[in-house]
Amino acid sequence: MLVFEHVDFYHKKNMPILKNIHFTIQAGEYVSIVGKNGCGKSTLAKLMNGLVLPKKGVVRFHHLETRNAAQLKEIRQRIGFIFQNPEDQFITTSVRDEIIFGLENIRLPKEEMDQRVQWASKAVDMETYLDSMPHELSGGQKQRVAIAAILAMRPQCIIFDEATSMLDPLGREQVLALMHALHQAGLTIIHITHHMDEVMQSNRVLLLDNGQICFDGHPIALFETINVRDYSLQEPIAVKIHQLANEAWSLTADWEGAIRLRWDTSSKT
Template sequence: MLTFDHVHFYYKKGQPVIENMSFTIETGEFVAIVGANGCGKSTIAKLMDGLLLPKEGQVTFKSLDTSRPEDLDKIHEQIGFVFQNPEDQFITTTVMDEVVFGLENIRVPREEIRSRLDHAIQAVQMEDYLESMPHQLSGGQKQRVAIAAIVAMRPQIIIFDEATSMLDPQGREQVISIMHALHSQGMTMVHITHHMEEVLSVDRILLIHQGRLEFDGDPLTFFETVPVADYQLEPPFAVRLNKLFHQSTPFTADWKEMIRLQWSIN
């Protein structure tokens, strides 16, 4: 559905940021893109949405090509983008207006706006904050409003570009829970993160290193075969716990379940 075909990108010629990258994200997948700071993750996100254009190769969404100006509006409507700092997306004075603005911008009929607004606000559990000023909310609440504004536009893919990196643990947990709820409803999710705890339950991990795709596979294979510390990433607690058990128990993202299995084996 979303395809990178031998994509190259640089900001300055001779200093490649993305080199010869090819992969396809299928409809309904939950994909995490991980890697050290500066490896090219956010550049990939912007290439996906047509905010940047490849210097060589193609980025396509279904039959739409980001290099064709006539396709870009359709791509932006079908691929939502949640930024690291939610305030970068805010342009109005209330939560309700923030969601409605995006709907008006894509010309949603007025009679349909209210139902979309209600659905999106309920999806992020912000019903009690419709009249609140976005800039006065907590970090997690701000990010949930930014997500609601995207959900209301009903994209087919949502890209989260380090969307949890500025949040406290509670805010991060709330946003991750919303991601999985949206995914369970059939939405394709792309989660760019350096928090390895957040990728244990995704469908697929893409590891980026110095602008190249180093790994493409499921989380179990990733944590069993990739020395994540070599890529300036910290193994999740569940992975470290599994190694303490000398892999005598099956690896699972649920560390409490791993302990229960270990006790049952002993």
């Protein structure tokens, strides 16, 4: 359970980025976070695993608080973070070392490490690439290796911060399928995205604007109640087709009305 209690955040005191953010994400939820560029989505994500700390209020993961320095390490182990650009997160020169890197930091026995490398690389379908260089992989493969490195730490929650935005359609599809599978396996998934089609895969969406959460609910309810274009976002293709069909229907209705009118006037003469 991830809890934000009346959280304020700013870099400069008179320029608030997040104001009085208050919500709870239950274990096992799949939550999307959307909003225009610069509205504070990444800041919200960084607050979740203590990469930045609230100026006011509290961020908790179960009984752990990000403002408690002694608990931060455990929070970061339990909440993994996947960034937009996979290149940014590689430190070593092989897929195997990349997955082992975090495990060495938590000082696991070698046998356990090897088991986790096998298991995590298999979970993302990259077990045949363990000796490859991360930089030689495709974008989608790179993100899958980054996910394997996180999975090996056995997290409870993974935050994807626009993790699909630099991928080609196939890479994007593979990463989205993996996110879905991880959710099915019981992980909490937090997905920051500006692809509204991807939002439909989640159970809940938070819309961030002007430093506040201005919608919190099911994705279908979002597109039914809010014109997402007011927030510089585009509705998913399925919703657009639905709206176009409705527009076409009302055009037909007007047309029929116009014919009836002409019929009425012509029949009087």
